[in-house]
Amino acid sequence: MAEHPARPCCLGWDFSTQQVKVVAVDAELNVFYEDSVNFDRDLLEYGTQGGVHVHEDGLTVTSPVLMWVQALDIILERMKASGFDFSQVLALSGAGQQHGSVYWKTGASGVLTSLSPDLLLHKQLQACFSIRDSPVWMDSSTTAQCRQLEAAVGGAQALSGLTGSRAYERFTGNQIAKIYQQNPEAYSHTERISLVSSFAASLFLGSYSPIDYSDGSGMNLLQIQDKVWSQVCLGACAPHLEEKLGSPVPSCSVVGAISSYYVQRYGFSPGCKVVAFTGDNPASLAGMRLEEGDIAVSLGTSDTLFLWLREPMPALEGHIFCNPVDARHYMALLCFKNGSLMREKIRDESASCSWSDFSEALQSTEMGNGGNLGFYFDVMEITPEIIGRHRFSAENQVSAFPRAVEIRALIEGQFMAKRIHAEALGYRVMPKTKILATGGASHNRDILQVLADVFGAPVYVTDTANSACVGSAYRAFQGLAAGTDVPFSEVVKLAPNPRLAATPTAGASQVYEALLPRYAKLEQRILSQIRGFRSEFLRPRHPC
Ligand SMILES: Nc1ncnc2c1ncn2[C@@H]1O[C@H](COP(=O)(O)OP(=O)(O)O)[C@@H](O)[C@H]1O
Numbered sequence: 364m365a366e367h368p369a370r371p372c373c374l375g376w377d378f379s380t381q382q383v384k385v386v387a388v389d390a391e392l393n394v395f396y397e398d399s400v401n402f403d404r405d406l407l408e409y410g411t412q413g414g415v416h417v418h419e420d421g422l423t424v425t426s427p428v429l430m431w432v433q434a435l436d437i438i439l440e441r442m443k444a445s446g447f448d449f450s451q452v453l454a455l456s457g458a459g460q461q462h463g464s465v466y467w468k469t470g471a472s473g474v475l476t477s478l479s480p481d482l483l484l485h486k487q488l489q490a491c492f493s494i495r496d497s498p499v500w501m502d503s504s505t506t507a508q509c510r511q512l513e514a515a516v517g518g519a520q521a522l523s524g525l526t527g528s529r530a531y532e533r534f535t536g537n538q539i540a541k542i543y544q545q546n547p548e549a550y551s552h553t554e555r556i557s558l559v560s561s562f563a564a565s566l567f568l569g570s571y572s573p574i575d576y577s578d579g580s581g582m583n584l585l586q587i588q589d590k591v592w593s594q595v596c597l598g599a600c601a602p603h604l605e606e607k608l609g610s611p612v613p614s615c616s617v618v619g620a621i622s623s624y625y626v627q628r629y630g631f632s633p634g635c636k637v638v639a640f641t642g643d644n645p646a647s648l649a650g651m652r653l654e655e656g657d658i659a660v661s662l663g664t665s666d667t668l669f670l671w672l673r674e675p676m677p678a679l680e681g682h683i684f685c686n687p688v689d690a691r692h693y694m695a696l697l698c699f700k701n702g703s704l705m706r707e708k709i710r711d712e713s714a715s716c717s718w719s720d721f722s723e724a725l726q727s728t729e730m731g732n733g734g735n736l737g738f739y740f741d742v743m744e745i746t747p748e749i750i751g752r753h754r755f756s757a758e759n760q761v762s763a764f765p766r767a768v769e770i771r772a773l774i775e776g777q778f779m780a781k782r783i784h785a786e787a788l789g790y791r792v793m794p795k796t797k798i799l800a801t802g803g804a805s806h807n808r809d810i811l812q813v814l815a816d817v818f819g820a821p822v823y824v825t826d827t828a829n830s831a832c833v834g835s836a837y838r839a840f841q842g843l844a845a846g847t848d849v850p851f852s853e854v855v856k857l858a859p860n861p862r863l864a865a866t867p868t869a870g871a872s873q874v875y876e877a878l879l880p881r882y883a884k885l886e887q888r889i890l891s892q893i894r895g896f897r898s899e900f901l902r903p904r905h906p907c
């Protein structure tokens with residue numbers, strides 16, 4: 364067993380779509396331990412693809428809740444086997460994929476508070492969930508519930524003004540409403556509903572952790588200005604919901620001390636603090652030390668783009684969340700569902716399953732792709748609501764591209780969409796704009812080059828692409844400093860600065876200034892075709 368010197372630290376966890384990850388960060392903010400468990404590869408028995416099960420209707424998407432628990436067992440056992448000194452952990456915090464929900468069965472809190480240190484968690488929590496397959500952010504089966512919620516509050520804009528977003532299928536309130544409507548018995552046997560983030564925090568606390576304001580903003584239930592549950596939204600979703608959710612708390616709250624289970628089984632100090640867990644995007648904002656004016660682009664399972672905001676400006680597109688590190692401020696977020704899994708599909712089809720062949724294709728093609736543009740949405744996209752693959756040469760619509768052109772069309776299209784939708788929210792790229800990239804695909808320099816070219820701004824990365832994990836560890840340090848009025852920027856002042864990864868190629872701005880309006884126009888054209896098709900298809904048929 365390797366010996367590790369004593370090193371006081373904080374742990375940062377991330378329960379994301381495809382894996383559970385952890386980092387240990389010392390008092391000088393150096394990351395000295397990293398590990399992850401991948402659901403598809405390391406937990407074959409659950410049979411997930413990309414960490415999820417897509418149901419037969421093509422809309423319902425869930426993950427087995429016990430798989431998440433077992434992944435935590437595996438990582439903790441590995442850390443123990445490697446000689447990790449848990450007694451040095453001062454505090455921990457974490458992140459979860461946003462919007463997903465966990466349904467604790469009546470009586471589960473009793474099991475949580477009396478965990479036996481002799482058994483793994485997943486063995487003890489088997490019977491603790493009234494719904495064993497948790498709906499996750501990729502689910503888009505709740506359109507009816509979304510319309511009901513918007514109608515209850517006076518429309519989409521009214522809901523957005525109140526909760527930061529119009530009704531979105533993946534948002535937790537609509538997911539809860541569907542469960543209540545379709546499975547009222549399971550709902551009535553549920554004593555607590557957690558987000559993935561507060562569920563993970565509960566595992567460490569040995570009792571139910573509250574939901575934090577920032578991840579709570581992704582539910583269509585929280586009034587983002589007053590930071591209380593909206594009674595009208597709760598009432599429109601399901602009965603007795605407030606008591607099942609518990610009261611939300613500021614994101615930097617210490618929610619308690621670690622459960623004695625971890626003290627006895629792994630040697631944590633009983634004084635180790637648990638700081639409220641939050642969503643993976645808010646945690647990334649902390650991990651990247653995002654500043655006002657910067658743009659963060661996360662290239663994980665989903666692609667997201669987010670910004671620091673002083674004033675909320677809720678709109679019909681995009682989301683406003685409470686800021687995870689400064690309770691007075693907000694963050695804006697755009698989410699794109701066809702992110703890494705779409706890139707992997709095109710890699711497998713057009714680059715022999717190899718990222719290096721994929722990169723070569725990007726290197727061998729020109730900026731602007733000779734006027735060839737593509738839209739690649741194998742699953743119904745969130746921003747904008749388009750499905751299918753749509754390719755356009757400089758002249759007209761085409762059904763296929765040569766392999767290398769296909770790859771550049773995918774990546775340029777993904778980044779043009781991000782720029783267009785960010786600008787629709789009022790964001791402008793300025794001469795001093797920095798793009799901070801994170802997530803699995805930020806390892807790929809050629810992808811980052813296209814990002815720099817399309818935005819006409821330099822792209823920076825941090826040493827670890829796990830910004831949600833690192834941000835969680837930083838937030839744990841922030842929790843330790845709570846009550847001392849030390850701002851987050853002060854807590855993370857020793858953290859390494861992001862490194863420059865790509866600068867715009869000469870001539871890029873001319874190429875993309877011309878292409879962006881064309882891409883936006885084609886997007887509108889596809890959207891209106893899809894809307895036309897939908898209304899034709901859904902029009903009530905009168906028997907003649
Ligand atoms: N070299 C690479 N080029 C492009 N994409 C990559 C590369 N390495 C990993 N990825 C992508 O990173 C994704 C995982 O990203 P990650 O941020 O860890 O996801 P999540 O946090 O959502 O589980 C994988 O699905 C894979 O497609």
Ligand SMILES: O=C(CO)[C@@H](O)[C@H](O)COP(=O)(O)O
Nearest residue numbers: 379380460461500663664665
């Ligand atoms: O739905 C959203 C944000 O609104 C997603 O970004 C999820 O939070 C999943 O995150 P990753 O696992 O892709 O990081």
